[in-house]
Amino acid sequence: MAPTETNKPAPPRHIAIIMDGNGRWAKQRGLPRTAGHAAGAESFRRIANYCRTLGVEYLTVYAFSTENWKRSADEVAGIMRLLRRYLEEALQDMEKNKVCFRFFGDLSKLSPELQKLCRDAESRSTDYDVQVNFCLNYGGRDEIVQAARRFAQDVAAGNRQPEELTEEILSDYLYSAGVPDPELIIRPSGEKRTSNFLLWQSAYSEYVFMNVLWPDFSPSDLDEAIAEYHRRNRRFGGT
Ligand code: FPP
Numbered sequence: 001m002a003p004t005e006t007n008k009p010a011p012p013r014h015i016a017i018i019m020d021g022n023g024r025w026a027k028q029r030g031l032p033r034t035a036g037h038a039a040g041a042e043s044f045r046r047i048a049n050y051c052r053t054l055g056v057e058y059l060t061v062y063a064f065s066t067e068n069w070k071r072s073a074d075e076v077a078g079i080m081r082l083l084r085r086y087l088e089e090a091l092q093d094m095e096k097n098k099v100c101f102r103f104f105g106d107l108s109k110l111s112p113e114l115q116k117l118c119r120d121a122e123s124r125s126t127d128y129d130v131q132v133n134f135c136l137n138y139g140g141r142d143e144i145v146q147a148a149r150r151f152a153q154d155v156a157a158g159n160r161q162p163e164e165l166t167e168e169i170l171s172d173y174l175y176s177a178g179v180p181d182p183e184l185i186i187r188p189s190g191e192k193r194t195s196n197f198l199l200w201q202s203a204y205s206e207y208v209f210m211n212v213l214w215p216d217f218s219p220s221d222l223d224e225a226i227a228e229y230h231r232r233n234r235r236f237g238g239t
Pocket of ligand 1: 019020021022023024025037038040044062063064065068080083086200203
C-alpha cells in the first residue's frame with residue numbers, strides 16, 4: 001500500500017457502511033425514530049466529508065433496503081424526506097464539494113420527485129474527488145436477480161450467448177457496474193450481520209463491526225476501522 005504524505009498507509013479505495021443504530025440512538029434519548037435518522041444523516045455528511053479529505057474514492061452507504069418498507073409509514077416518509085433534503089442541498093454544492101453520486105437499487109418504487117433528484121445528481125456527476133453510492137430500495141439478492149434477468153433478456157434478444165457469462169460479465173449487470181469492490185465494509189451499532197448488503201461485491205471485503213451507534217460515528221471511528229483493516233492480512237484465497 002502506498003504511504004500518503006503524512007506517512008499513514010493509503011486508505012482503502014472503496015469503503016462501504018451499513019448506517020445502523022439510528023433507532024436505538026433516538027430511543028436512548030426518548031426521541032422519535034425519525035430524530036435518529038436525522039442525526040444519522042448528519043453523521044453521513046461528516047463521514048462523507050472526512051472520506052474526501054482522506055482520499056477515499058468511493059463511499060457506499062446503505063440508506064434504505066428492500067426490507068425497510070416494512071417500517072411505519074411515518075418512519076419511511078421521514079427517511080425519504082431526509083434523502084430529498086440532502087440531495088437538494090448536494091445538487092447545489094456539487095461542484096464545490098467535489099462529490100458525485102450513483103444510486104444502487106430499484107428506484108422505480110421511490111416518489112417521482114426523489115427519482116428525479118437521483119437522476120439529476122447522477123447526470124451531473126462528472127468531475128469529482130469522491131463518489132457516493134447510495135443504496136436505495138436496495139437488496140443484494142434483488143440486485144443479483146435483476147442482473148440475471150437482464151442477462152437472460154440479452155440472451156433472448158440474441159445479443160449474448162449463455163456460455164459467455166463470467167464473473168466479470170455478471171458484474172457489469174449489477175447496479176455497481178464499473179465500481180471496484182469495497183475493500184472495507186463497516187457495520188456500527190454492535191450488530192454482526194451482512195443484512196443483504198453488497199452480497200456479490202463483498203466476496204473479499206474485510207468486515208469491521210463496531211459498537212458505536214451510527215449517529216455517534218465520528219472521523220476517529222473511521223480512522224480506527226481503517227487501522228483495523230490495515231492490520232489484517234488480505235490473502236484473497238492465496239497463502
Ligand atoms: C438503520 O438504523 C438505518 C436505516 C434503515 C436508515 C438509514 C438512513 C439514514 C441514515 C438517513 C438517510 C439520509 C441521508 C442523507 C444519508 P435502524 O433504524 O435500523 O436503527 P436500530 O437498529 O437502532 O433501530
